Amino acid sequence: MSRLPQSQSTHALLDEGLWEGKLFSGAWQAPLAGGRTAVIEPATGHCLTITGEARAEDITQSAASAARHQAAWEAVAPRQRADIFLRAAQVLQAHADECALFIARETGGILLKAHHEVREAVLFLQLAAGQVMQPHGLVLPSNSGTLSYARRLPHGVVGVISPFNFPLILSIRSVAAALAAGNAVVLKPDPQTPISGGFLIARLFEEAGLPAGVLHVLPGGAHTGAALCADPHVRMIAFTGSTAAGRKVAETAGRNLKKVALELGGKNPLIVLEDADLERALSCASWGAFLHQGQICMASGLILVHESLVERFVEGLVERTRRLRVGDPASGEVELGPMINENQLVRAHQMVLDSVGAGARLQIGGRYEGLFYQPTVLSHLKPGMPAFDRELFGPVACVASFASDEEAIELANRSEYGLAAAVISRSVGRAMSLGARLDCGMLHINDQTVNDDCVNPFGGRGNSGNGSSMNGPANWDEFTQWQWVTVKETPPQYPF
């Protein structure tokens, strides 16, 4: 099916010469107001590259261009559209190492995590090709002689706003699904990760032959994002980030009567019952709490352990934590890299200090050098302490104990969030019935909370979202609207 030339991998995909000081608005161009942003590599403090910085007027221009190009994109034959996604997937695969290294350097995440992002992004693109070829309507029951059907219509222009932590996955999952449904897209990645979360995707679709004007990539900060939410050409916003910013996004989108899908924060409980396999539970806890320095919305942010096990559990976790290496992720020889920036580090550290001040015990860590925060274990946490109540977004395993299943449920459900939850027990049935009572959008029995398979509906409850999900079967509902159509042979005769 694909017409990808064999020579793809002989040139670099990520070519700074294309984007230096620029935005992608169908072509590489300077921002209207000439803004520029330096992208800093968190592990070294070096400037990785310089992009253009979009302001409100760039959003206006790109959104109008996207709106002009959308109908022609929707009209492209499905096989041809599917082909573009498959080619983009192949280009990414051919440049996997190059892209993974850039992601590691730009996000401060280890290479393992960067390769995970690339692998998942390839799959998101392949699934988008499949989405194009799926049925997109229903024939409805109707009175004889009337053909009545419902078909999925794209919204028009979809705005995507994504964060710094998993920039490629969290951008492409919305971009690919929105495009596959026939929308044009304006993507605003986080200005700290504009390549992994933005220009990389622009390059893939450029190489794959997406018609110019259908995808726009405009790095910028909160003001730029706010302009996207207010722009009248943009009919839907897919947002991933903090609950605070999500609330503002939803306010602006609501005022402008546009649809909004929110994927927000989490304080995801990992519950370890007394009959759990201790070593496996420790492995889950360490991965769920420390992967990507805990900067994951689904991180196992609250580890609830049965009181009969908690002492041994904390000992074991400290032992494992001691073995973790922290350093430059590009070296390939560490388990943890740096935090994304000083603000995030200070915020996390303050929560550790305040929790210890309130009676929590610091078992290991709690120190940092530059942006490198030592993996940390806090125990004896209680409701009311910041590390128990709030999303920490740092490499801190927060352990609390419970005496009964009822208490575990009560402690887990106290949270304002409701993204992911996990229960570990040798009794699958018991874990399932406990899990069924947890208020969450994603539940994992005998695993930790950081899980995403591209085909699963991904979304949270409470302050983790607004009842929306994306991925797999959810994509059609998110990125299209139903249109009802009836067709009669002749117009009916009405009573008057």
Ligand SMILES: NC(=O)C1=CN([C@@H]2O[C@H](COP(=O)(O)OP(=O)(O)OC[C@H]3O[C@@H](n4cnc5c(N)ncnc54)[C@H](O)[C@@H]3O)[C@@H](O)[C@H]2O)C=CC1
């Ligand atoms: N759920 C998740 O995956 C994430 C959660 N977070 C949480 O947020 C905290 C702060 O991280 P930030 O990077 O500052 O998250 P953030 O929510 O401020 O940023 C996410 C994206 O939203 C944009 N943005 C910010 N304010 C906006 C506004 N008013 N209108 C439109 N767009 C806006 C940003 O430029 C970025 O592209 C973290 O400590 C963590 O608790 C952060 C990143 C991802």
Ligand SMILES: COc1cc(C(=O)[O-])ccc1O
């Ligand atoms: C671990 O990879 C993912 C991370 C996140 C996140 O942090 O929001 C979301 C989806 C993912 O597939």
